[in-house]
């Protein structure tokens with residue numbers, strides 16, 4: 001029997017656990033969905049216990065339903081949704097539901113940090129103190145839930161909590177730690193300056209490890225619970241975007257990732273920390289030791305599509321629903337969608353902006369709306385490509401993963417809007433694949449993640465830009481770019497209305 005590694009992809013909508021063999025083939029895969037808790041607009045929470053149960057159910061199914069022998073599972077690692085705050089007490093018990101990356105309640109805390117540290121904050125962390133990141137969430141709890149804060153002794157991120165429950169060891173890997181905006185990126189240490197400025201005990205920050213570091217073996221209790229053996233080795237893992245980049249082979253500067261999960265990401269490998277996007281794009285430690293990546297995040301990418309489908313076509317098959325956009329035209333017969341339905345992160349760091357359909361005409365059909373959503377998400381990515389171009393970045397290939405890679409039509413739309421060659425992977429499990437590659441490298445199956453990629457990562461069909469469509473989309477994008485400024489004031493008024501009515 002061969003030996004396997006497990007890649008645990010702890011996403012926002014589900015956990016997917018993939019088992020891979022030495023040749024990088026996915027031999028089995030199981031997933032488990034969980035819900036978002038949305039008590040009011042802008043609030044997004046999840047119960048950490050749901051992540052642990054979901055991961056465990058998926059592993060149990062791999063062993064019982066897919067007949068993987070537990071003793072053949074040599075190691076596992078993680079890809080985790082980023083930034084989510086999990087607060088633990090002195091006994092490492094969860095104190096409140098996790099506040100997730102897409103929760104935007106912490107605007108006052110963002111303003112407080114900006115007022116106190118200004119540009120120095122960006123110099124230390126290489127990021128802005130946005131609502132989505134962990135620090136503003138910590139300060140929100142400190143200011144709004146003093147009883148909880150008084151009991152809080154540690155904080156971790158989603159996949160770190162699952163790793164803790166499997167191994168009994170508390171840690172955070174560098175690629176996720178940059179996303180807390182509490183890390184001094186140049187020094188590779190928790191920032192005393194930031195902790196002191198906001199009265200956060202340094203002891204709350206967990207020990208830092210590298211993505212490929214050994215983090216312990218599975219505890220006897222977790223082995224019993226899951227069916228794994230206590231010899232299973234667990235490795236640090238990475239932020240989902242770092243893991244996605246590894247799984248998509250984004251391991252050199254001429255390649256860019258276009259990832260459409262719940263959120264959407266345009267991500268570029270950075271060889272060193274010299275480039276400075278002044279916080280307009282995020283700058284993070286990579287899963288590859290001492291390497292970095294930059295990225296811009298569209299908060300509601302796949303979420304825009306899922307929201308539209310759930311609301312207007314709840315019982316239709318997802319693939320057919322997306323494919324219906326082929327009945328529309330390039331530019332969706334003049335219909336434009338902006339995907340700001342939960343606020344936006346980049347290029348506009350604005351928690352209050354909301355989405356729009358512009359140009360609705362009496363002749364428009366539902367398929368025009370579907371097409372407009374696919375195009376709007378891609379236009380938002382184009383905005384991010386423009387920032388890279390303004391900074392002189394040179395790249396020729398875009399690797400598409402996630403929802404955007406599931407549809408040939410959407411892959412072509414991306415190629416035409418980005419005006420670049422877009423390739424998919426033969427296996428489009430970017431983050432889960434990256435997590436498994438981290439385990440395989442940690443176990444010593446390969447010397448490095450780059451070495452592992454040679455065996456594990458295979459590119460599929462390439463989509464070349466169609467010059468006619470490129471021209472049409474350039475016109476539509478020029479119109480799209482105006483919508484943010486034109487709707488900013490209207491969004492603010494509607495938000496005030498919603499708040500008054502609540």
Ligand SMILES: Nc1ncnc2c1ncn2[C@@H]1O[C@H](COP(=O)(O)OP(=O)(O)O)[C@@H](O)[C@H]1O
Nearest residue numbers: 011012013261262302303305306319402403406
């Ligand atoms: N058949 C499909 N074609 C295109 N997009 C899809 C399809 N199925 C799902 N999606 C999109 O992909 C997104 C899910 O991506 P995924 O990477 O699984 O999310 P996450 O990791 O955030 O949980 C959904 O939000 C949905 O909009």
Ligand SMILES: O=C(CO)[C@@H](O)[C@H](O)COP(=O)(O)O
Nearest residue numbers: 011012081082101261262263
């Ligand atoms: O906030 C970010 C990145 O900064 C998100 O990318 C989250 O990491 C969630 O990812 P998905 O669940 O959408 O994959």
